[in-house]
Amino acid sequence: MTDRYILYSAVGSGGVAVEAALTLMGQPYALVEAPTFAFDAPEAGDRVLAANPLRQVPALVLPSGEVMTESAAILVRLGELHPEAGLAPRLDDPRRAAFLRWMSFVSSAIYAHYWLKDDPSRLVADASLWADVDRRIEARILECWAVMEAGAAPVGRYILGEALTVLDLYVAVVSRFRPRRQAFAAVAPRLGEVARRVDTEPRLAALWAERYPFEPGWDVRPLLT
Ligand SMILES: N[C@@H](CCC(=O)N[C@@H](CS)C(=O)NCC(=O)O)C(=O)O
Structure with missing residues (x-):
């Protein structure tokens, strides 16, 4: 303990x-x-x-x-x-099913790709293919964000309505991974707005600055090497 x-x-x-x-x-x-x-x-x-x-x-x-x-x-x-x-719908809250669905979706359909994206040699030995693997993973990630944009249909200030939940925090962070926010917001504009709102949450200003700073170019897709 x-x-x-x-x-x-x-x-x-x-x-x-x-x-x-x-x-x-x-x-x-x-x-x-x-x-x-x-x-x-x-x-x-x-x-x-x-x-x-x-x-x-x-x-x-x-x-x-x-x-x-x-x-x-x-x-x-x-x-x-x-x-x-108040950062998650309770068990009897009608938003609970959507909450669990999209939490799991971000994890399994999107975040899980980074094990390979961060190091394509884990599954592909030929280095000449890594850039192509990377591009294909990015395309899949963006496809999944577009599916979430359509399915989660954020209508309020946050994904599940007017209240910030851990789902918003999760999306705001994972959408910062490559291909980064501009590409994400192009396929998921309403989720993009939510993410920007989370970026500017005053209670998190110090945390973002220290742990995930908004450095110049932070939201731009990096060039493939
Ligand atoms: N399924 C895990 C994935 C976590 C994950 O991929 N974390 C990354 C950092 S963002 C990591 O530690 N990567 C190192 C690796 O996979 O070898 C989760 O949702 O927590």
Whole structure:
């Protein structure tokens, strides 16, 4: 038992969505920086192995000592554990089905692609094919965002209506991954507006600045090498 959460995360990673959720929930947490995708310095990323044998962030150690991996599950569970923050529809809320559907969709249809996108050599040995693999993954990611735009049909200030939820935090962070926000907003303009709203959430200004800064060109698709 501890008095706080322990979060394994990294600057510019999906773990920042969990950091944002804990911040809005007013929950203190100890941060273990584990940049799993810094291929030049593997030792730092190895820190997360203490909590996740897949060597991925985020991983959250609950005050009970139980470990949770999987960003969507972590965010949903935090919403359940801290209902007073109002960041997730409760079990009997009519928005609950859509909430679970799209949390899971972002995780499985979109976020999961980055295991290969970040390092195509994991499945494709021929280096001359990596740029093509990358392009095809990007096309699939954008196709999935377009499906979510049509299916989730955000109509209010946020995806599920007028209240910010962890789904908005999740989309705001994952849509920052390559091909980045401009390409995302081109296929999913209403989700793009929601993401911009989350970017400007005053309670998260310090967190974004420190953990996922809006540096020049941050939203532009990088050139393929
Ligand atoms: N299914 C996992 C995916 C997490 C994930 O891919 N995290 C990235 C950082 S954004 C990572 O640690 N990548 C290193 C790797 O996959 O080797 C989740 O949703 O939490």
